Amino acid sequence: ETGVTQTPRHLVMGMTNKKSLKCEQHLGHNAMYWYKQSAKKPLELMFVYNFKEQTENNSVPSRFSPECPNSSHLFLHLHTLQPEDSALYLCASSPSQNVDQPQHFGDGTRLSIL
Amino acid sequence: AQSVAQPEDQVNVAEGNPLTVKCTYSVSGNPYLFWYVQYPNRGLQFLLKYITGDNLVKGSYGFEAEFNKSQTSFHLKKPSALVSDSALYFCAVRDSKGGSYIPTFGRGTSLIVHP
Numbered sequence: 463e464t465g466v467t468q469t470p471r472h473l474v475m476g477m478t479n480k481k482s483l484k485c486e487q488h489l490g491h492n493a494m495y496w497y498k499q500s501a502k503k504p505l506e507l508m509f510v511y512n513f514k515e516q517t518e519n520n521s522v523p524s525r526f527s528p529e530c531p532n533s534s535h536l537f538l539h540l541h542t543l544q545p546e547d548s549a550l551y552l553c554a555s556s557p558s559q560n561v562d563q564p565q566h567f568g569d570g571t572r573l574s575i576l
Numbered sequence: 577a578q579s580v581a582q583p584e585d586q587v588n589v590a591e592g593n594p595l596t597v598k599c600t601y602s603v604s605g606n607p608y609l610f611w612y613v614q615y616p617n618r619g620l621q622f623l624l625k626y627i628t629g630d631n632l633v634k635g636s637y638g639f640e641a642e643f644n645k646s647q648t649s650f651h652l653k654k655p656s657a658l659v660s661d662s663a664l665y666f667c668a669v670r671d672s673k674g675g676s677y678i679p680t681f682g683r684g685t686s687l688i689v690h691p
Contacts, residue, residue, distance in 0.1 A: 466619070505666070505681040518678060552619050559677040561608045561670040562627045567619030 468568035485553030605673030
């Protein structure tokens with residue numbers, strides 16, 4: 463049990479579909495992150511939220527749309543994705559954005575684009 | 577600017593032997609260093625961190641890491657490897673200067689422990 467729960471664990475979608483990934487944490491953390499993990503590539507930071515406010519958008523295409531309604535929940539809305547978007551999407555949280563605090567990761571959503 | 581390098585894509589070790597997974601870093605100020613482990617079909621799990629103080633840091637599952645400022649390294653070690661230690665290991669760094677609170681992760685090192 464990591465304390466960070468991601469749903470669904472697996473998702474297969476066509477390029478014209480719209481779907482959402484969900485992340486939930488009950489650790490009392492105030493910072494939440496979305497990462498993309500592709501085979502043979504470094505971990506890519508996508509978005510960061512701190513106290514529900516977006517503080518980082520790492521040049522992510524607009525077909526990915528994040529939403530953070532409160533400090534415990536984070537969503538990633540997907541539409542018109544491309545085959546190269548197939549990857550493991552990881553959510554993480556940390557108590558704050560202080561540099562000495564580790565991140566807690568969920569187990570990810572394995573996304574496959576047909 | 578901060579950066580981190582894991583020079584080995586894969587490390588092979590026999591069960592019972594000591595293991596080392598290498599990490600070097602570059603920062604402008606002081607480094608805050610982290611090791612994470614990722615088992616198959618799981619997310620990253622925090623193992624240990626170095627912020628300040630003793631250069632030898634002890635963490636979960638019997639792992640430890642040694643901070644070496646002169647060599648800008650933070651190698652992960654374990655005295656006796658287990659087959660269950662086989663996983664992907666990530667080193668991460670945050671810089672005390674530069675204003676970035678976002679960690680930079682290494683590319684990961686696959687540790688394979690042979691029975």
